[in-house]
Amino acid sequence: MTVPRLIQNFKGGRALIVTSSRSAAEALEATLAKLGVSVERPALVDGRAELDIASLQAERDILFLDGDLDGAVVIDTAAGGRLPPVPIIGLVGVEAPSRLKALMNLGATGFLRKPVHGAAVYTALFLGVNQFLLRSEMQGQLEELGRRRQGRRFVIKAVVLLMQQTGLDDDAAYSLLRRESMRSRQGLESYCEQWLGNQADPAAQTMQETAQRPRADQA
Known part of the structure; x- marks a missing residue:
């Protein structure tokens, strides 16, 4: 798994603070500046x-989202375990399990207790942003693995068809398809799907060739 580079300098970033607590907002703003x-x-x-x-x-x-606010921000992260669009750092006042769970469900990757102390802001920022990047990388790799798994059926179909067309064994047919996919700079699954789509009714063609081939008992 590729590990994303850790972000240590947040200069140029933009913090959006959603809270009704003036003191928390002011403390955050002073440290973030x-x-x-x-x-x-x-x-x-x-x-x-x-x-x-x-x-x-x-x-x-x-x-930065205050966990003491009910439904202040609505983000759909339920479908397919999606991540929020940006790192979320939860501001925690009342440490009730339900409020912590709500922040977790929104995808919070960092937490900062209220009242906010300036010395704790950088740590929360560091953890929140870098955990978000790590989860994004992991999710991307899982999605890629899912796409490749779905595409394996095209690889199997292409190998079988190429064996029928050329007389190659399965290893040789697979190697040929792999070389061609690399030459075209495509993933093997995508290349096989495209290759199959370019065949003129391959199933019917193969069946016709098989039917026209003389049978051993008729030779």
């Missing part, structure tokens, strides 16, 4: 943060 991180505080309207989730950028944005 020293780290070169700009701060925005989305307004809370009827308990919901005025925040466009789709516009957030993982390369720049970090979301």
Whole structure:
């Protein structure tokens, strides 16, 4: 597994602080400014943060979310175990299991206790961002493995068809397909899917060739 490079310098980042606690926001803003991180505080309207989730950028944005606010930010992470679009650091006041669970379900990878102390901010930022990057890398690799697993059926079909067309054994047919996929700079699964799609009704053609081939008892 590829391990992403650890981020230690957060200069140029943007923190979005969703909290109703003025003291927590001010303490965060003062420390983040020293780290070169700009701060925005989305307004809370009827308990919901005025925040466009789709516009957030993982390369720049970090979301500080107060766990004492119920439903202030809605992020769909349930389907397929998706990660949130940006690192989330939970601000924890009341350490009730239900509130901690809510932050976990949103994908929080770092936590910071209230009242916020400046000395703890960098640690929370470091853990929150780098854990997010690690999970993103792992999820990407799992998705790639899933795509390759789904594509194995094309590899099997292509090997069988190539054996029928050329008389090669399975190892030789597989090696040929692998060489061709590398030459075309495609993954083996994608290459085999494309190769099969380019065959003119391969199943019917193979059946016809088999039917026209003289049988041993008719020779």
